[in-house]
């Protein structure tokens with residue numbers, strides 16, 4: 318499909334054809350324009366219209382951690398994940414720890430995340446936590462995942478070796494999800510062998526992501542999740558347009574093409590995986 322040159326980058330992508338029930342394993346409904354119950358319902362109605370029946374909305378700071386639990390209470394299709402993003406690890410004060418901890422106990426919080434390491438932004442983004450601070454916050458979130466028995470949701474940017482290092486040093490919790498997995502085949506092998514779950518986003522549809530496309534072939538279908546990471550990473554050919562959970566079928570279709578498997582089958586297996594991994598009804 319070609320995007321008309323008249324398309325503005327601000328125009329939302331059209332609704333994709335439905336592929337069956339799906340769960341958006343990682344999204345940011347607040348950054349998609351969700352503010353109150355009505356706007357969350359509207360986003361989830363657009364998603365449901367193309368089969369995306371549920372979404373896990375992920376916090377990246379404390380205000381967002383409060384908001385995601387409220388969104389999950391407001392709409393039964395929404396689940397939440399709480400943590401302070403690695404780039405914000407410097408804000409993980411004692412008070413923040415105790416608040417994240419009490420939010421993590423919320424019954425609709427289904428994962429601790431996103432946490433991990435981001436070695437891209439330090440030095441580029443003002444106020445970004447340095448690697449050592451990120452490492453300490455990551456270790457704390459790993460421990461929280463173990464104490465709550467909830468999956469650990471990892472953000473890894475340019476930090477393959479360091480993330481593995483911390484996971485080995487601290488001991489990985491029972492369930493580990495690499496959100497927006499974007500590493501190469503070697504890292505995919507390591508994660509798959511450890512029994513970890515790899516969640517794929519619209520980046521699998523980007524033609525220049527060759528390493529990732531090779532990595533995808535390594536992942537057993539039972540260890541796959543699909544996510545939008547909306548409003549970011551809108552799949553091809555709508556790159557640059559605002560992403561939303563309803564766009565998830567585009568990514569499933571791109572992934573199915575890579576794996577030479579029917580898209581409806583892939584939808585079914587990833588839907589089952591998400592419900593198992595997050596313990597959804």
Ligand SMILES: [Zn+2]
Pocket residue numbers: 343344345375431546
């Ligand atoms: Zn995210």
